Amino acid sequence: MQWYNKLTKRLIGGSCLKIRYANAKVEKYFSDWGEMRRKLPMDWVRTLKKHIDRLKAAETFGDFLALGLGHPEPLKAKDLGKYSVRVSGNVRLIIEPVQIGERIELSIEIIVEGVVDYHGGKDDWFIS
Numbered sequence: 001m002q003w004y005n006k007l008t009k010r011l012i013g014g015s016c017l018k019i020r021y022a023n024a025k026v027e028k029y030f031s032d033w034g035e036m037r038r039k040l041p042m043d044w045v046r047t048l049k050k051h052i053d054r055l056k057a058a059e060t061f062g063d064f065l066a067l068g069l070g071h072p073e074p075l076k077a078k079d080l081g082k083y084s085v086r087v088s089g090n091v092r093l094i095i096e097p098v099q100i101g102e103r104i105e106l107s108i109e110i111i112v113e114g115v116v117d118y119h120g121g122k123d124d125w126f127i128s
Contacts, residue, residue: 017058018109020098022128026114029127040115040126047087048115055110061097062105082113090119091126 021027029036030052037045051070058064065072070085070093081099084092094116097107114128 015059015108016056017060017064017107019052019055020109020111022111022113026112026127030112036127041088044087044091044115048093051085051087051093052112055095059108060105061107061110062103065105084118087115090117092116092118 021030029039030048033045033049036048040048047070054067054069055064058067070087072083072085074080075082075084075094079094081104082094082096084094087093092115094113096111096113097104098109098111099107115126116128117124117126
């Protein structure tokens with residue numbers, strides 16, 4: 001099944017966005033949802049799995065952004081180039097699109113950095 005993405009002006013439904021992980025520990029948790037359930041609350045794990053499934057289904061990072069699910073937002077300052085995706089009130093999935101060319105929306109690969117509570121001037125990483 002294919003549909004038209006107004007942001008990227010392309011048909012969606014072909015190849016998938018490639019997902020890499022920042023390190024072996026992050027990959028371990030995102031490869032084994034049972035292991036992640038032992039570390040994080042179940043509602044967070046369900047939400048994280050949905051976000052990863054949506055990323056995998058997208059053809060480009062722009063396709064994922066166009067959905068708007070999880071309220072993806074670009075980060076600033078020291079985390080410029082990375083995006084947060086809402087998991088719960090203060091908890092976010094942090095991802096970094098691998099930019100090819102001038103438009104980040106055309107990225108076909110992302111790096112999953114981990115899961116963090118970065119509100120209130122703190123960086124409490126649950127998975128990193």
